[in-house]
Amino acid sequence: MRSQTISRLLTIFAFAYLAFLYVPVLLLPLFSFNDNIYVTFPLKGFTWKWYQSMAANQPLINALVASIQVGFAVSVVSTVIGMLAAMGLTRYQFPGKGLITSTIMLPLVIPYIILGISLLSLARQVLNIDLSLWTIVAAHVLVCVPLSMLVLIARMEGFDKSLEEASLDLGESAWRTFWRVTFPLAIPGIVSSFLLCFSTSFDEFVLAFFLSGTESTLPIYMYSLLRFPAKVPGALALASCILLGSIIVIVFAEWYRRRGIQAQQEGLV
Amino acid sequence: MSDAMIAIQDVTKAFGPIRAVDEVSFEIGRGEFFSLLGPSGCGKTTLLRMLAGFEIPTAGEILIDGQPMSAVPPNQRPTNMVFQSYAIFPHLNVRDNIGYGLVRMKPSKAELNATVDRALELIKLPGYSDRMASQLSGGQRQRVALARALVCRPKVLLLDEPLGALDKKLREEMQLELRQIQREVGITFVFVTHDQEEALTMSDRIAVMSKGKVLQIDSAAALYEQPNCREVAEFIGTMNVFEGRLLGVAGGVARVDAGPAGELLAPVNGAADLAPGAAVSVAVRPEKLEIAASRPANGNAISGRRLAEAYLGDRSHYYVGAEGLPKPIAAAAQNKQRALTSGASGETVWVHWPVEAGVLLER
Amino acid sequence: MAATGTFAEGRRSASTWDALRRFWRLHPGLRGLALLTPALIILIVMMVAPLLLTIALSFATQTGFAIDRTPTLANYAVLFAEEGKLYRILIWKSLWMSFTATIAVVLLAYPMAYYLAFRVHRRKLLWIILITVPFWTSYLLRVFAWKVILGFNGAINSGLITLGLIDKPLEFLLYNPTAVTITLAHAWAAYAILPIYVSLEKIDRSLLEAATDLGDGPLRRFLRVTLPLSLPGTIAATLLVFIPTVGDYLTPSLVGGTSGIMVGNSIAALYGKANNGPLGAALSIAMMLAITLVVCAFLAAIGPKRLRHKGA
Numbered sequence: 001m002r003s004q005t006i007s008r009l010l011t012i013f014a015f016a017y018l019a020f021l022y023v024p025v026l027l028l029p030l031f032s033f034n035d036n037i038y039v040t041f042p043l044k045g046f047t048w049k050w051y052q053s054m055a056a057n058q059p060l061i062n063a064l065v066a067s068i069q070v071g072f073a074v075s076v077v078s079t080v081i082g083m084l085a086a087m088g089l090t091r092y093q094f095p096g097k098g099l100i101t102s103t104i105m106l107p108l109v110i111p112y113i114i115l116g117i118s119l120l121s122l123a124r125q126v127l128n129i130d131l132s133l134w135t136i137v138a139a140h141v142l143v144c145v146p147l148s149m150l151v152l153i154a155r156m157e158g159f160d161k162s163l164e165e166a167s168l169d170l171g172e173s174a175w176r177t178f179w180r181v182t183f184p185l186a187i188p189g190i191v192s193s194f195l196l197c198f199s200t201s202f203d204e205f206v207l208a209f210f211l212s213g214t215e216s217t218l219p220i221y222m223y224s225l226l227r228f229p230a231k232v233p234g235a236l237a238l239a240s241c242i243l244l245g246s247i248i249v250i251v252f253a254e255w256y257r258r259r260g261i262q263a264q265q266e267g268l269v
Numbered sequence: 270m271s272d273a274m275i276a277i278q279d280v281t282k283a284f285g286p287i288r289a290v291d292e293v294s295f296e297i298g299r300g301e302f303f304s305l306l307g308p309s310g311c312g313k314t315t316l317l318r319m320l321a322g323f324e325i326p327t328a329g330e331i332l333i334d335g336q337p338m339s340a341v342p343p344n345q346r347p348t349n350m351v352f353q354s355y356a357i358f359p360h361l362n363v364r365d366n367i368g369y370g371l372v373r374m375k376p377s378k379a380e381l382n383a384t385v386d387r388a389l390e391l392i393k394l395p396g397y398s399d400r401m402a403s404q405l406s407g408g409q410r411q412r413v414a415l416a417r418a419l420v421c422r423p424k425v426l427l428l429d430e431p432l433g434a435l436d437k438k439l440r441e442e443m444q445l446e447l448r449q450i451q452r453e454v455g456i457t458f459v460f461v462t463h464d465q466e467e468a469l470t471m472s473d474r475i476a477v478m479s480k481g482k483v484l485q486i487d488s489a490a491a492l493y494e495q496p497n498c499r500e501v502a503e504f505i506g507t508m509n510v511f512e513g514r515l516l517g518v519a520g521g522v523a524r525v526d527a528g529p530a531g532e533l534l535a536p537v538n539g540a541a542d543l544a545p546g547a548a549v550s551v552a553v554r555p556e557k558l559e560i561a562a563s564r565p566a567n568g569n570a571i572s573g574r575r576l577a578e579a580y581l582g583d584r585s586h587y588y589v590g591a592e593g594l595p596k597p598i599a600a601a602a603q604n605k606q607r608a609l610t611s612g613a614s615g616e617t618v619w620v621h622w623p624v625e626a627g628v629l630l631e632r
Numbered sequence: 633m634a635a636t637g638t639f640a641e642g643r644r645s646a647s648t649w650d651a652l653r654r655f656w657r658l659h660p661g662l663r664g665l666a667l668l669t670p671a672l673i674i675l676i677v678m679m680v681a682p683l684l685l686t687i688a689l690s691f692a693t694q695t696g697f698a699i700d701r702t703p704t705l706a707n708y709a710v711l712f713a714e715e716g717k718l719y720r721i722l723i724w725k726s727l728w729m730s731f732t733a734t735i736a737v738v739l740l741a742y743p744m745a746y747y748l749a750f751r752v753h754r755r756k757l758l759w760i761i762l763i764t765v766p767f768w769t770s771y772l773l774r775v776f777a778w779k780v781i782l783g784f785n786g787a788i789n790s791g792l793i794t795l796g797l798i799d800k801p802l803e804f805l806l807y808n809p810t811a812v813t814i815t816l817a818h819a820w821a822a823y824a825i826l827p828i829y830v831s832l833e834k835i836d837r838s839l840l841e842a843a844t845d846l847g848d849g850p851l852r853r854f855l856r857v858t859l860p861l862s863l864p865g866t867i868a869a870t871l872l873v874f875i876p877t878v879g880d881y882l883t884p885s886l887v888g889g890t891s892g893i894m895v896g897n898s899i900a901a902l903y904g905k906a907n908n909g910p911l912g913a914a915l916s917i918a919m920m921l922a923i924t925l926v927v928c929a930f931l932a933a934i935g936p937k938r939l940r941h942k943g944a
Contacts, residue, residue, distance in 0.1 A: 010743060010746070010751065014744055014748075017740065018762060020818070021763075021818075024774070024777040024778060024818060025777050027777055027781060027787055028773065028780070031787075039787065040790035041790035041794045042790070084668070084670055084671065085668050088663075088664040089664070089668070091664065092663055094659075094661030094664050104672070107675075109875050109876075110920070111875075111876060111879025111896065112879070112881070113916075114683075114919075114920065117900070117916065118916075119678065121682065122685055125699075142675075142679055145671055145674055202770075219772050232780075239773050242770055247765055247769075250764060
């Protein structure tokens with residue numbers, strides 16, 4: 001029957017597609033254990049040495065620390081701003097909401113190269129500030145606030161507005177209402193926003209590249225490695241570690257999110 | 270100076286050009302069970318929210334226990350509200366929900382627990398203190414919402430269509446329970462509903478609202494027997510309405526030329542001074558009508574033919590179609606008298622009622 | 633009545649402060665706007681201002697390190713003139729490469745999303761994680777992986793040689809526009825699956841049952857019901873991939889070589905080594921306008937009515 005053939009083809013396609021998505025990326029760990037400076041077949045032998053050299057590699061460690069610091073700062077700032085914006089948009093009525101929302105989403109559709117270069121001009125020529133990790137943080141916050149807001153709006157719209165009114169009605173101030181009602185219920189969204197902003201900042205190359213001063217973030221460091229064939233295996237080892245780390249974080253994040261949705265569906269909201 | 274618990278003075282709420290509440294003034298007494306009744310969009314919920322402080326009047330003033338409320342935010346008002354969706358905090362258990370409004374006073378743990386336990390007794394849910402919202406049924410959540418509001422000892426309890434989501438039997442049970450609780454606790458209840466039966470069952474007085482205005486405020490019986498206008502008459506219960514022109518008034522009785530329904534008499538309630546020729550209606554409740562084979566000597570009577578009957582267990586409705594009238598006349602009688610009132614479809618009968626049973630209304 | 637009197641008194645002696653407070657209370661929407669101020673400040677300082685700066689810069693000229701800010705259309709003239717032909721070609725090439733990559737991405741992603749939405753019943757979470765993981769790994773990693781694969785001594789070449797299929801490494805694999813397109817198609821794949829999947833997942837299954845009940849076979853049903861209803865998600869995916877890839881910097885710089893560079897690289901070069909920031913700014917503006925035009929044309933071609941179908 002035709003529909004069965006289509007079904008089977010579709011299934012084969014799905015698995016092939018998964019292979020297509022993963023094989024190129026999985027080659028990285030594969031060659032990171034290969035005892036060969038050149039990334040080439042045939043495989044020569046298993047070795048940990050590329051990983052071991054990572055531990056002693058000071059510039060790498062500095063870049064990693066820098067990326068974590070930037071990522072953390074960006075997540076915190078973006079989530080706070082995104083949360084405020086999400087509350088403003090979901091809990092209040094005022095004209096121009098659509099326009100404001102579209103404006104805040106704009107950084108998502110402007111090519112990063114243009115943003116990077118424009119911000120560079122602003123920083124150096126107009127404001128005359130030095131480039132540093134902080135300029136990177138600022139740029140990343142710009143592109144992470146829309147993401148944070150999207151995640152938090154979805155979460156805020158998911159729960160009953162009368163809950164906050166009930167809290168006010170029962171005598172709590174707006175400040176305490178936020179901490180006793182809004183914040184606890186928004187936590188899944190806040191965690192998601194945090195993870196989203198952190199990973200976006202952690203991987204981001206273009207903006208960091210244009211706005212970095214003396215300190216590099218991890219992507220910038222990795223990019224520099226790729227110019228030298230001798231350093232490529234080290235880059236592979238680094239890439240594989242990042243890959244593993246991302247997988248762990250994503251699995252956790254997705255599990256956490258599903259748990260939140262399940263709780264919601266059990267009549268919680 | 271009146272001793273009213275709530276005084277609403279010329280209150281208007283406008284959203285742009287639309288007036289949700291239009292120059293409304295009335296008072297609610299202490300310990301009253303007062304209902305705001307009307308169809309959706311009539312302004313009753315907006316008015317309730319203005320009492321709670323979630324909406325601010327565009328014009329006018331609200332006083333609660335003599336204090337003007339215009340500068341008072343919702344968390345400082347002596348009112349508490351039971352929300353339509355119950356608004357039970359999903360991340361807190363029943364105990365923490367009920368005690369929510371008391372926490373900021375920093376009571377001792379023993380005090381707090383004692384208060385919550387008493388409240389649980391009142392709403393008949395002892396032992397439920399550790400359950401979460403998702404583990405409660407709709408009716409139970411409603412009771413928790415009620416307890417949560419009552420423990421704060423408000424002067425006024427506001428209820429926003431709290432029984433709407435419950436099924437019929439549960440709703441009727443809760444209506445009686447609410448009434449009992451109100452009597453026990455003794456505070457003023459302001460109850461919003463679109464269900465007129467509900468309002469009639471529970472309230473001391475009812476304000477019937479439509480399109481932002483208050484049409485009539487009266488006890489259930491007065492609203493039912495003496496509606497002051499056609500809208501109220503038709504909103505509460507069923508009403509037969511015969512339109513016509515006023516011919517004249519003599520000795521407190523009006524003569525109305527009701528067209529196809531003939532000439533009808535109705536008592537004048539003294540409200541409006543109507544001149545002959547005014548457009549009026551004579552209205553009469555179905556249960557006041559009787560059906561006879563021949564025209565009786567006294568009272569109003571209309572001839573027609575039986576159409577349908579509806580059997581409702583304790584009573585039946587009888588529909589009689591008269592020549593020229595747009596709607597069939599509805600008569601109702603207890604089924605004890607079924608033998609006397611029932612009959613074959615198509616049979617010609619006279620529907621009659623004593624003059625005092627009818628009401629004169631403006632058309 | 634005393635109460636009314638108090639109210640009237642309050643009104644009569646309203647100071648500016650009281651009037652402001654009353655205004656604040658009467659318009660709760662203002663609180664909403666206040667909550668949005670941090671976000672709006674970030675937007676204005678970090679996006680609007682820099683972009684305005686770039687626009688302004690595009691009207692200046694630079695010689696050496698000195699920037700002459702007298703307004704001039706010289707840069708735009710260059711872009712439209714004979715000497716700017718390279719740039720025009722570059723913009724056109726970038727649009728074309730993005731376009732092909734986008735088509736490839738969406739065409740491949742759709743069946744995958746369809747499979748996930750309609751054929752997976754039990755381990756949906758697992759599949760979704762599997763699809764999402766590449767989405768979250770570093771973009772740099774994914775591009776890097778292709779550099780490794782397509783290289784002269786890379787995985788494909790050495791693999792084929794080891795298997796004895798070819799004698800010498802293939803030279804045409806890396807450092808050309810095709811390499812860029814392939815890499816883009818792989819790197820952006822995951823961005824397309826999710827919007828299409830969400831769109832398909834939201835389709836009310838009873839609509840499909842109704843179509844079958846009314847006589848449609850599977851193919852007709854797909855064309856008449858499923859496809860149109862999944863259009864919003866598909867369009868979103870298309871734009872989500874197309875718009876960022878036109879200005880991509882990283883992929884062309886790693887796998888494009890000299891022939892595969894795109895507009896983004898040229899802009900960076902103009903600002904950097906070529907010391908011609910104003911021309912770079914003008915090129916940036918030109919690129920953004922080009923993208924906007926294409927997107928508008930695309931949306932116009934689809935038709936505004938079809939865009940309003942917000943799912944089933």
